[in-house]
Amino acid sequence: MRVAVLGGGVVGVAAAWYLAEAGAEVTVVERNDEAASECSFAPTGQLAPGHCGAWASPRAPGILLRSLVNPDAALRLLPHALPGLMRWGIAFLRECTDERYMRNSLIKLRLCLDSTQATRDLRDRLGLRYDNNDNGALFLHRDRARFEKEAKGAAAMAAHGLKLEVLDADGAARIDPGLAPVKDRLVGALYSPVDGSGDCGAFTRALAERAAAKGVVFRYGSTIERIEEDADRISGVATSSGRIEADAYVLCLGAESPRLMDPLGVHLPIYPVKGYSMTLPIKPGGAVPKMAMVDENNLVGIARLGDRVRFAGKAVFTGYDTKIVPEMFGGMKKVARDLFPDGVDETQPTYWACLRPMTADGPPIMGTAKHRNLYLNTGHGHVGWTLACGSGRAIANMVFGRDPGIDLEGVRLEGREL
Ligand SMILES: Cc1cc2nc3c(=O)[nH]c(=O)nc-3n(C[C@H](O)[C@H](O)[C@H](O)COP(=O)(O)OP(=O)(O)OC[C@H]3O[C@@H](n4cnc5c(N)ncnc54)[C@H](O)[C@@H]3O)c2cc1C
Numbered sequence: 012m013r014v015a016v017l018g019g020g021v022v023g024v025a026a027a028w029y030l031a032e033a034g035a036e037v038t039v040v041e042r043n044d045e046a047a048s049e050c051s052f053a054p055t056g057q058l059a060p061g062h063c064g065a066w067a068s069p070r071a072p073g074i075l076l077r078s079l080v081n082p083d084a085a086l087r088l089l090p091h092a093l094p095g096l097m098r099w100g101i102a103f104l105r106e107c108t109d110e111r112y113m114r115n116s117l118i119k120l121r122l123c124l125d126s127t128q129a130t131r132d133l134r135d136r137l138g139l140r141y142d143n144n145d146n147g148a149l150f151l152h153r154d155r156a157r158f159e160k161e162a163k164g165a166a167a168m169a170a171h172g173l174k175l176e177v178l179d180a181d182g183a184a185r186i187d188p189g190l191a192p193v194k195d196r197l198v199g200a201l202y203s204p205v206d207g208s209g210d211c212g213a214f215t216r217a218l219a220e221r222a223a224a225k226g227v228v229f230r231y232g233s234t235i236e237r238i239e240e241d242a243d244r245i246s247g248v249a250t251s252s253g254r255i256e257a258d259a260y261v262l263c264l265g266a267e268s269p270r271l272m273d274p275l276g277v278h279l280p281i282y283p284v285k286g287y288s289m290t291l292p293i294k295p296g297g298a299v300p301k302m303a304m305v306d307e308n309n310l311v312g313i314a315r316l317g318d319r320v321r322f323a324g325k326a327v328f329t330g331y332d333t334k335i336v337p338e339m340f341g342g343m344k345k346v347a348r349d350l351f352p353d354g355v356d357e358t359q360p361t362y363w364a365c366l367r368p369m370t371a372d373g374p375p376i377m378g379t380a381k382h383r384n385l386y387l388n389t390g391h392g393h394v395g396w397t398l399a400c401g402s403g404r405a406i407a408n409m410v411f412g413r414d415p416g417i418d419l420e421g422v423r424l425e426g427r428e429l
Contacts, residue, residue: 017271020051020263020265024215027222035410056303062206066392067106102429147186149190151183151304153307190298210316244384260386263388290319333366335363369392377422378422
């Protein structure tokens, strides 16, 4: 079977790998000159079942409204984006109840747990190295009232397969001695042993290399201009380097997915939410983290990637704009100085910005919709690195008409279209 995978980010490359393993003749179509050049290039890097909470929560509308007047907020809604955000925004607001938040978060948790294991299995099987570790993650708290509330919620997650240990500041510093010099700044932390981290871009490029060696064809520098339909099937894809035909198509275009699907009358509930990361080299002798962390009060993710530490965050609703705005790194720099003052070298930063493909409710979109040979595999939002391998494996099973191998309730497009 000939399969065209549209998009060469981590989600597309993982799908291509599992499809090739299942015996498909795979072509990956990617507009850049190498894999993982857009959102998969430099995300924080957390493999993060412990960070699977849906963004649409009862607190979210207030946070977004306040951000209209607070330029330093980690979540920012820019007024000029409002017209383009209307339909997605209404769908998002509908999900901001306690009940919907819980439902959406548990769907994501199920997928994140499955996919974290799939990523590690693939890593071990292929011997991939990408500055990875399985050290778990710490969710750091500086505010007692909020910490106590989160600690209560943590106990409820155990019933759904996520073990979260509640630690005081000393306990957090015992789990990661890199925090010992600054533990007085914390009231406590939640520790998720199943989490880990790794360089998503390096993983994707390494997997793309293995896939190419297995016969997957990568058509880099090919921009998809149009997806062409014939009744209930896709008949081909028009690209800047010619037309591509296949028996099945897997759409992994990240934040660009709605722009290619809208002309076909399929309105994906995905908005491009801009995020930023700053990667700093480690200084010799200073205290640095050995594991992934989230500074919950400042909404900054932190990952140890070999001899570097990456700080990431910001969620800016500003349409399809990927320009790097230097002021956006202020919060990350503050956290870097506050937690690891002697450990990271701020004079040699690598800055990056990109667009998360966020669905309004939170879970990704997978499976067929209007066209029976087009498989959607997109909208993985703030946990696409975590979800890529599990999604790729499930999609490959679907393309071959097999059981996806995981419960896909809540990820199909039906009932979620804008
Ligand atoms: C600041 C930040 C921090 C993050 N941290 C984490 C984290 O710690 N853990 C985690 O799990 N996730 C994290 N994420 C989310 C994760 O990075 C994304 O969900 C994931 O990279 C999405 O992968 P993708 O393959 O769907 O999209 P992309 O990587 O964007 O891939 C889509 C590909 O499609 C190609 N494409 C688009 N349009 C066309 C076209 N017309 N023709 C040809 N090619 C096209 C693009 O060039 C691109 O390569 C973070 C994201 C951000 C922004």
